[in-house]
Amino acid sequence: DQQVKQNSPSLSVQEGRISILNCDYTNSMFDYFLWYKKYPAEGPTFLISISSIKDKNEDGRFTVFLNKSAKHLSLHIVPSQPGDSAVYFCAASAHGRDTGKLIFGQGTTLQVKP
């Protein structure tokens, strides 16, 4: 089941620069997308989300872009900070299913170097 794919297992960025994490999906029924951050031995922490009626959502240093025609979304973090080093998961849901089920990507490990 590869409905949500994060093709880059890891990303290394210098502090202060932009981090761009990518996610692709295949299911056209998905209409809500989320990014989660996860530290070792902790649960995923919600970062930012976007509905399919939008193409951009911004919250402080985090911006999510959605390209529905390409079935692609990305998370931009700028400026990147060492504390951003974590695993980032993209997730998607189809609200029409009425259950709240999330499908997760495999995750991208971000390392921000001081």
Added chain:
Amino acid sequence: EPEVTQTPSHQVTQMGQEVILRCVPISNHLYFYWYRQILGQKVEFLVSFYNNEISEKSEIFDDQFSVERPDGSNFTLKIRSTKLEDSAMYFCASSEALNGYTFGSGTRLTVV
């Protein structure tokens, strides 16, 4: 900030034994979920629960698994006869609506 609490944080069990993983969701949340993450793999949906019944379950959630909300605050996942491949991090989550989940810190289940 309200939290989802999971206990225990780590459970070791013998193959074939029953385990119960416990969760206390956020008090005003209506939707409850269990997910798991096998080491090195993606977070996988197991089951969603709303209005005292399962609303959706995955293929993983077979007859060995069950969920219960025995009182107004706890939400439990039971695995009747554990297998080695059940070893994983199990995450409970809750939400007020059909988005905006809050996850707990997880229970690491090790089946030996």
